[in-house]
Amino acid sequence: MKGDFKKISQAALQNPAAFWSDAAQDVHWISPPEKVLDDARPPFYRWFTGGLINGCYNAVDCHVEAGHGKRPAIIYDSAITGSKQTITYGELQDRVARMAGVLQAHDIGYGDRVIIYMPMIPEALVSMLACARIGAIHSVVFGGFASAELAKRIDDATPKMIITASCGLEPGRVVEYKPLVDGAIALSAHKVSHVVLYQRPECKGEMMSQRDLDWDAEMAAAQPADIVPVKSEDPAYILYTSGTTGTPKGVVRPTAGHIVALKWSMQNIFNCKTGDIYWAASDVGWVVGHSYIVYAPLFAGCTTVLFEGKPVGTPDASTFWRVISEHKVRTMFTAPTAIRAIKKEDPEGKLIQQFDLSHFKFQFLAGERCDPDTLHWCEDKLGVPTIDHWWQTETGWPIAANCIGIELLAVKAGSSGPAVPSWDVQVLDEDGHPAASGEIGSIAVKLPMPPGTVPTLWQNDERFVDSYMSAFPGYYETGDAGYIDEDGYIFVMSRTDDIINVAGHRLSTGGMEEVLAGHKDVAECAVIGINDALKGQVPLGFIVLKSGVSRAGEDIITEIVAKVRAEIGPVAAFKQAVIVSHLPKTRSGKILRATMQKIVNGEEYLVPATIDDPVILDEIKSTLEAARML
Numbered sequence: 140m141k142g143d144f145k146k147i148s149q150a151a152l153q154n155p156a157a158f159w160s161d162a163a164q165d166v167h168w169i170s171p172p173e174k175v176l177d178d179a180r181p182p183f184y185r186w187f188t189g190g191l192i193n194g195c196y197n198a199v200d201c202h203v204e205a206g207h208g209k210r211p212a213i214i215y216d217s218a219i220t221g222s223k224q225t226i227t228y229g230e231l232q233d234r235v236a237r238m239a240g241v242l243q244a245h246d247i248g249y250g251d252r253v254i255i256y257m258p259m260i261p262e263a264l265v266s267m268l269a270c271a272r273i274g275a276i277h278s279v280v281f282g283g284f285a286s287a288e289l290a291k292r293i294d295d296a297t298p299k300m301i302i303t304a305s306c307g308l309e310p311g312r313v314v315e316y317k318p319l320v321d322g323a324i325a326l327s328a329h330k331v332s333h334v335v336l337y338q339r340p341e342c343k344g345e346m347m348s349q350r351d352l353d354w355d356a357e358m359a360a361a362q363p364a365d366i367v368p369v370k371s372e373d374p375a376y377i378l379y380t381s382g383t384t385g386t387p388k389g390v391v392r393p394t395a396g397h398i399v400a401l402k403w404s405m406q407n408i409f410n411c412k413t414g415d416i417y418w419a420a421s422d423v424g425w426v427v428g429h430s431y432i433v434y435a436p437l438f439a440g441c442t443t444v445l446f447e448g449k450p451v452g453t454p455d456a457s458t459f460w461r462v463i464s465e466h467k468v469r470t471m472f473t474a475p476t477a478i479r480a481i482k483k484e485d486p487e488g489k490l491i492q493q494f495d496l497s498h499f500k501f502q503f504l505a506g507e508r509c510d511p512d513t514l515h516w517c518e519d520k521l522g523v524p525t526i527d528h529w530w531q532t533e534t535g536w537p538i539a540a541n542c543i544g545i546e547l548l549a550v551k552a553g554s555s556g557p558a559v560p561s562w563d564v565q566v567l568d569e570d571g572h573p574a575a576s577g578e579i580g581s582i583a584v585k586l587p588m589p590p591g592t593v594p595t596l597w598q599n600d601e602r603f604v605d606s607y608m609s610a611f612p613g614y615y616e617t618g619d620a621g622y623i624d625e626d627g628y629i630f631v632m633s634r635t636d637d638i639i640n641v642a643g644h645r646l647s648t649g650g651m652e653e654v655l656a657g658h659k660d661v662a663e664c665a666v667i668g669i670n671d672a673l674k675g676q677v678p679l680g681f682i683v684l685k686s687g688v689s690r691a692g693e694d695i696i697t698e699i700v701a702k703v704r705a706e707i708g709p710v711a712a713f714k715q716a717v718i719v720s721h722l723p724k725t726r727s728g729k730i731l732r733a734t735m736q737k738i739v740n741g742e743e744y745l746v747p748a749t750i751d752d753p754v755i756l757d758e759i760k761s762t763l764e765a766a767r768m769l
């Protein structure tokens with residue numbers, strides 16, 4: 140869709156149904172939709188109603204049928220084990236059809252849920268696509284979450300099966316997954332019928348009983364399964380994401396909208412076409428992994444790179460450039476924190492020069508705010524356009540981006556670009572009135588949102604409306620704050636809620652507070668995000684002990700750090716806490732987290748007029764000074 144970005148945006152806003160009706164011609168329907176946009180029941184909008192479609196067919200089979208069975212679909216590269224594997228579309232079709240047969244053999248069918256708790260190995264993608272093939276709904280859980288978090292997702296999604304691997308591999312550490320899965324099943328009220336276990340050579344998981352099935356044995360015995368048509372609005376998957384409490388939100392992804400929008404985004408946002416080699420260095424447990432490691436590149440007939448490793452330490456800060464060079468990657472997507480990690484070890488970018496990056500054309504960044512230094516470093520050292528773009532688990536694909544497939548616009552550091560066509564993004568003040576350009580406010584999207592976006596939360600319409608649709612009626616509340624400049628560029632500055640972004644990972648401080656509050660010595664607590672040069676933000680806990688507790692504060696903090704790691708998981712990166720006598724509060728009892736955050740970050744702050752006791756702020760400062768945090 141090369142053309143004038145402004146004109147295309149205007150046309151999409153004026154008539155979204157016509158815009159998406161055109162885009163829908165580019166995907167494979169089993170039966171085309173009867174209606175493009177059903178707006179009869181706001182705020183519950185439905186796209187492409189009456190249509191029948193299949194996500195696996197659009198990702199895999201259609202390419203084989205078009206004669207591209209020998210083209211690489213997945214290039215797997217593990218920088219941790221050194222293993223590499225290229226899987227063609229034909230081979231992928233075979234593996235996925237057999238895994239779908241395994242699911243059917245164990246009574247999994249249309250609408251059933253399957254949890255996938257796996258590291259970055261091809262079997263994770265095969266499992267996701269196998270669910271899509273037979274209309275089962277997958278819910279992938281990131282491997283850095285502990286048993287209790289997995290149990291919450293088991294109880295909410297009520298899966299019949301969990302597919303897992305014996306271990307994940309972190310630098311210098313084998314993370315045994317099977318005990319974590321067994322622990323989660325023990326904790327959850329809902330009981331799964333089966334666990335399929337893929338044994339990795341680095342560690343063998345224990346088979347518990349007839350409940351547990353061996354991946355290899357099951358695949359060897361499987362009958363390939365055919366494609367099962369699903370309705371446009373049927374969920375392709377549920378992906379749990381952090382909300383303001385410890386109960387994660389089950390974001391539902393509607394199948395047809397996800398296929399149409401992701402395929403459109405590959406061409407128009409990422410400028411990728413069939414046969415291109417595309418790499419998103421994220422994890423299948425996050426939305427970036429769902430959309431841009433698995434589905435979008437495969438819908439577009441690209442080759443997707445599946446990378447197991449880290450930007451640094453596996454083995455060093457040259458790994459990303461080695462992968463780009465070796466696999467002839469054209470477009471790469473990562474989080475700014477990964478670039479900051481590389482930049483810290485190789486500030487001059489000397490390691491880049493060892494590699495032939497002649498195939499590399501575009502660097503995309505998202506997942507957290509991109510600081511201008513990181514953006515400029517990429518531009519200077521890599522010599523390719525570097526595109527920041529903004530989106531969320533809920534939206535599934537970018538809200539704001541420099542759509543280089545349409546027209547490469549000027550890059551403005553600090554901005555994730557203008558709204559993508561068909562996104563009506565507005566900044567609203569506290570009363571819900573549009574803010575003037577340049578003025579900071581809540582970023583909201585006027586309804587209806589484009590296809591592929593969250594239509595509701597899994598079996599929880601009420602929470603969906605409360606969380607996103609009630610603050611500004613007629614708008615989706617993104618939870619982000621920022622401004623739009625006079626050229627329409629969007630600057631996303633911070634969250635308006637209790638979510639923090641740690642190394643590109645979205646985490647709930649409310650969830651961490653629930654864990655802290657569960658410690659026997661803790662009377663009250665607050666967790667805030669503090670600025671961190673590498674990870675963007677890291678959590679810091681403030682703890683008030685119960686009266687009479689005389690144990691050493693250091694011991695209590697050590698226990699609390701271990702408790703968060705055990706109950707949420709290492710990904711929470713909760714490593715610091717301080718003990719204070721009181722928390723600063725308003726007279727009505729609300730904890731002044733924003734003021735505490737400003738103090739820790741060394742920012743200017745006003746003592747709120749509503750504060751109950753201003754002296755507590757001085758105590759907080761001296762405690763932080765004593766702990767060398769100020």
Ligand code: COA
Nearest residue numbers: 282283307309314421427474476477480506642643709710
């Ligand atoms: N399974 C088990 N543990 C995991 C895990 C997984 N899949 N992923 C991370 N962890 C662990 C890490 O080993 C670490 O444990 P530790 O406390 O024992 O060191 C902890 O969780 C925190 O991980 P992380 O915040 O990622 O820190 P890190 O020091 O391991 O790596 C970066 C820092 C910047 C290199 C890394 O975060 C990174 O590459 N980030 C890119 C972000 C990204 O891809 N985001 C997705 C959205 S685009």
Ligand code: AMP
Nearest residue numbers: 505506507508528529530531532631645
């Ligand atoms: P997640 O749902 O995990 O993808 O996290 C989404 C959140 O990450 C957004 O609501 C933002 O707060 C933040 N985010 C993602 N991309 C960007 C970006 N390009 N700029 C600023 N913040 C971003």
